[in-house]
Amino acid sequence: MSLLDVRDLTVRFPTVKGPVLAVDGLSYHLEPGEIVSLVGESGCGKSVGIQTLLGLQGPRAKISGSARFDGEELLGASERKLTSIRGKQMACVFQDPMSSLNPVVTVGKQVAEVLRRHRGLSASKARLRVIDLFERVGIPAPAQRYSAYPHEMSGGMRQRVMIAMAIACEPRLLLADEPTTALDVTIQAGILELLKELRESTGMAVLLVTHDLGVVADIADRVIVMYAGRKVEEAGVRALFNDPQHQYTRLLLEAIPRRGTRSGGEDRRLRGIPGTVPTLYDSPDACTFAGRCPIASDRCRTERPGFTEVVAGQAVACWNPGDRPTVTGTGAGR
Amino acid sequence: MRLLARAGSALITLLIAVAVVFLGVRALPGDPAVALVGQEGDPAALEAVRRQYGLDQPIAVQFVKYLEQIVTGNLGTSVRTGLPVSEVIAGAIPVTLELAVVSMSVAVAIGVTTGVIAALGRGRLIGRLVGVAALIGLSVPAFWLGLMAILVFAILIPILPASGFVPIGDDPVAHVTHLVLPALVLGSAFASVIMRQTRAAMLEALTTDYVRTATAKGLSRWQVVVKHALRNSLIVVVTVVGLQLGTLIAGAVVTEQVFVIPGFGKLMIDAVTTRDYPLIQGVVLITATAYIVINLLTDLLYSVIDPRVRVTSGSAA
Numbered sequence: 203m204s205l206l207d208v209r210d211l212t213v214r215f216p217t218v219k220g221p222v223l224a225v226d227g228l229s230y231h232l233e234p235g236e237i238v239s240l241v242g243e244s245g246c247g248k249s250v251g252i253q254t255l256l257g258l259q260g261p262r263a264k265i266s267g268s269a270r271f272d273g274e275e276l277l278g279a280s281e282r283k284l285t286s287i288r289g290k291q292m293a294c295v296f297q298d299p300m301s302s303l304n305p306v307v308t309v310g311k312q313v314a315e316v317l318r319r320h321r322g323l324s325a326s327k328a329r330l331r332v333i334d335l336f337e338r339v340g341i342p343a344p345a346q347r348y349s350a351y352p353h354e355m356s357g358g359m360r361q362r363v364m365i366a367m368a369i370a371c372e373p374r375l376l377l378a379d380e381p382t383t384a385l386d387v388t389i390q391a392g393i394l395e396l397l398k399e400l401r402e403s404t405g406m407a408v409l410l411v412t413h414d415l416g417v418v419a420d421i422a423d424r425v426i427v428m429y430a431g432r433k434v435e436e437a438g439v440r441a442l443f444n445d446p447q448h449q450y451t452r453l454l455l456e457a458i459p460r461r462g463t464r465s466g467g468e469d470r471r472l473r474g475i476p477g478t479v480p481t482l483y484d485s486p487d488a489c490t491f492a493g494r495c496p497i498a499s500d501r502c503r504t505e506r507p508g509f510t511e512v513v514a515g516q517a518v519a520c521w522n523p524g525d526r527p528t529v530t531g532t533g534a535g536r
Numbered sequence: 537m538r539l540l541a542r543a544g545s546a547l548i549t550l551l552i553a554v555a556v557v558f559l560g561v562r563a564l565p566g567d568p569a570v571a572l573v574g575q576e577g578d579p580a581a582l583e584a585v586r587r588q589y590g591l592d593q594p595i596a597v598q599f600v601k602y603l604e605q606i607v608t609g610n611l612g613t614s615v616r617t618g619l620p621v622s623e624v625i626a627g628a629i630p631v632t633l634e635l636a637v638v639s640m641s642v643a644v645a646i647g648v649t650t651g652v653i654a655a656l657g658r659g660r661l662i663g664r665l666v667g668v669a670a671l672i673g674l675s676v677p678a679f680w681l682g683l684m685a686i687l688v689f690a691i692l693i694p695i696l697p698a699s700g701f702v703p704i705g706d707d708p709v710a711h712v713t714h715l716v717l718p719a720l721v722l723g724s725a726f727a728s729v730i731m732r733q734t735r736a737a738m739l740e741a742l743t744t745d746y747v748r749t750a751t752a753k754g755l756s757r758w759q760v761v762v763k764h765a766l767r768n769s770l771i772v773v774v775t776v777v778g779l780q781l782g783t784l785i786a787g788a789v790v791t792e793q794v795f796v797i798p799g800f801g802k803l804m805i806d807a808v809t810t811r812d813y814p815l816i817q818g819v820v821l822i823t824a825t826a827y828i829v830i831n832l833l834t835d836l837l838y839s840v841i842d843p844r845v846r847v848t849s850g851s852a853a
Contacts, residue, residue, distance in 0.1 A: 258748055281757065289754030296752075301745040304764050306771075306842055315763075316753045351843040367753065 203273055205375060205407050206232040206255075211267035211277075213250050213259065213431075221264065223482040224250045226431035226490075228267075229509075234374065237401060237408040239418045239439075241454070242428035245479045248411045249297075251428070252377045256292060257284045271375070290320040293368035297380035299360035303352040309363045310336075310348030316370040335366040339396060358389035362396070369400055376400075378410045382417060394421050415458055419443060427451045430479050430490035433509065437516035447518040449495045450475075452526075489521065496527040542835060546828040553824035554606070554817070558599055561813050568615050571811045589615060589814075606821065612814030616806075621818035624803065629822070631701060632792070632799035636784040638719040643726035644777060650727070651734025651773075652766060655742065666731070673728035682721045682794035689717060699796040718795045722788060726780050733776045737769035744768075771842050778834030782827035 213225040225247040232238050240248045253259045255269050255276055269276045271292060276284070288294075296302045304312060313335060314328035323331065329348060336344030339362040352360055361381060368376055378397065382390040398421055401408055412418060418425055418439060425442045427435040427450065435448040446452040453475045477494040485506075489495070492502040501521050511517040512524065569585040570577065586592045590601060605612060611621035650666045657663030690698035696717055702710040741747060742765050750764040789801035796802075800819070807815035839845040 256752060258752055285754045285756055287754070288752055294749070294752040296745060296749065298745060302749045304746040304750065304768070305844060306767055307764070308843075312749075315750075315755065315759075319754055319759075353844050364749070367749075 204231040204270075205234045205236075205272060206409070207268075207270045208251075208255075209268045209270075211251060211254065211269060212265070213247070213254055214264040216262055216264070220483050223431055223485060224263075225254070226482065226485050228428070228431070228433055230426050230433065230436070232375065232407050232409055234407055235401065235405045236424065237398075237410060237422050238424045238426060239410045239412060239422035240426050240428060241412060241415065241418055243413055243479050245481075246428045247431040248413075248428055249379050252379060252409060252411055255377065256288050256294065257281075258294075289316050289368075289373070290371045291373050292375045292377065293371070293373040295361070295364045295368050295376065295378045295381045298384045299357055299364050300352075300384065302364055303360055305352055308349045308351055309355065309360070310350075313363065313367045313370055316367055320371045331370070332366070335370055336363075339363075339366045339369075340392065341366070357385050358392065361385060361389075361393055365393070365396060365400075369404065369406070372404055372406070374406055376406050376408045378408055380412055381410070383412070383414065390417070391420075397421060415443075415454060427454070430482055432490055432519065434491065434520070435516075435518045436509075441513070441516045445516075445524070447512050447516060447523040448491075448520045449497060449522075449525075450491050453496075489519070497522055497525050539832075542832060546832060549828055550821075550824055554603070554821055555599070557817055557820040558602060559595070561816050562595060564811075566811050568811045568813050572615055589613075602817065611818040611821065614807075614812055614815045616810045616812045616815070621814050624815060625800070625818055625822055628798060628800045628803040631797060632785055632788055632801060635715065635718055635722065635788055635791070635797065635799060636781060638715055639723035639788075640726065640777060640781055640784060642719055642723035643730055643780075644773070646723070646727040647730025648734050648766075648770075648773060651731040651769075652738055652761065654731065654735040655738035656761065658739065667735075670728040670731045673724045674732075676724070678721055678725060678790045679794055681724060682717070682791060685717045685721055686794075699794075701795075701797045701799075714795075718788075718791050718797060721794075722784065722791045726784065729780060730773060730776055733772050734769055737772040738765055741765040741768045767841070771838065774834060774837050774841060778830055778837070782823075782830050785823065785826050 208231065209229050211225055211228040212223070214221040214223055216222075228247070228251055230238070230240075240251065242248050250259055250263070254263065254265055255271070257276075257279070259265070265277055267277065271287065274283075276287070279287075303309060310329065310332050313332045314323075314325070317323045317328040317331055318325070321328075333344045333348055336347055341347050341359055341362050347355070347359075352363075355363070361384075365381075376397070381397070382393050385393065394417060397408060397410075400406065408421075410417070410422060422439045425435075425437060425439050426433055427442075427448065429450050435442070435446065435451045437447070442451065443455065446455055453473075457473050457475060459472055475494060480490065480493065482490065487506050488504060489498070489502040489507050492498040495502065499521065505521070507519045507521045509517055509519045568589070569582050569591060572585055573581050583592075590598055593601075602612070609622065611625070613619070614621050614624050617624065650670065654663050654666040654670070657666070686698045689696045697710070697714050700714055702714050704711040738761075742761075744765075747760060747765050750760045755763070785800060788797075788799055789805060791797070792799045792801035793805065800822075803815070804819045806812075807819055
């Protein structure tokens, strides 16, 4: 049995223009100890997709589908059930460590709260444990830091506090929602290293949401590429980087900035993908990427591609998997 | 250092307030000497009274003299009663202060609780009910509410005294029962203000990332609301309470009139209607001082609730 098994997750948010489809039939699974990355542009439904798992998406979202954690259904679970899972079995690290910590409570207390809640520790025992945790996540002078307020710490340190909070009860699954996006590159590397280390030492699985393929290459075992609320490709990290099957994945990889020039002497300018992620009100009977795809055919615009395995361990939702644009270099504009 | 600067600006504010009142009172029509001696008073007696209170001197001289007196703690002599102004005020202040503190406590208790309920129950019946109740509390004039309260609780169901004030030394039980209605009436409008501010602050706090973090930790709804959302919302509440407390001290006028309480508000009205210049000046001086002191205290309270305001904090980010 998978640790996490999400099937056909669909999330809609009501707006004045009608319900917006944020996640459209997303299915994936996660095994114990695995690091899986959900990748996609801003607004493709990645964050919503994982926040719904813990019921953090707010009361207005309409959710359907199934998400089983260790065999137990999470969607529509009682608040009581969810509070016993949150922070204990499944913990979260969020994107912005500046705003994710309560500004008027000391960081030590905020971490201690988790232990007091789930482990029933006394204040003094929780304090010792928190200092241990701070040390483990690489916060210098942990005992002094216990009584610091968030505004007295740097972004990287605050994110370490968030991680300490998340791992306090040794959860089996860590949901990391863009944990390094708000941080400097040098700090990023440290945080990723820490996550890997924690995976090794505790055996927890990590579901990492990011738009940064550099982060993915660094840490993930398996990658799920999302576009406009749908999963478009899923593969092992090596396969995905070596041989992307979906045009969106390929363009994402090409958009990674590299330094210097290519061997052919061609100028390496920054590349983007023309267009933006569409806001969907209905699930269209088409490939949602067709509008931006360099090799889209008529079929792509009238029929939704199913999700099929092209080679072992690599699956894609595309009518022309693995194809390349016929004229090289015109696919991606800038 | 910051406190010193605040105290300095407070002093200047106070000086301006004193000057404005001093001039304002003298710009009003009516002669206090006439008020004292009577319309058909003997011109010689009028002259004597004017000289006695320094009213015959130029305004600038009167002002400087007045300032000198204030500094030495002498607020002058009440024209009407002949008693020292400081003594008259000192007699009225404890009464009003007690009324204000009790009303404000009632208002905070009711306002914060209902504000939280309104925020949590937004879009549901309970949230709307609280909102309507707050609007009523805010819109109903104090004098009407006071009269209705007297009608219901003192006359129809005579469980509380209708008016008056009993010093705590005379009869502690009567002291408390006499305070109940005025405190409720005075507090109701402020409860509404606090409720609305609490509700707004809570609604904002509930959407913040740190509240999401608190929820993701597995804390119960109650813990999330009280320990995380409410604690941050209280910063706003403290500001409102601080601002309103000044208003309460000066603004118990109507309530004190209705319930015949010998407090500061009643004193103020009496002073104005009898053109008791020294007393008016003293009353305003004390009111201004009260406002300024309360503002200072509010500032200090911030730093207790919000650590980001503690500028002296040693460690840096």
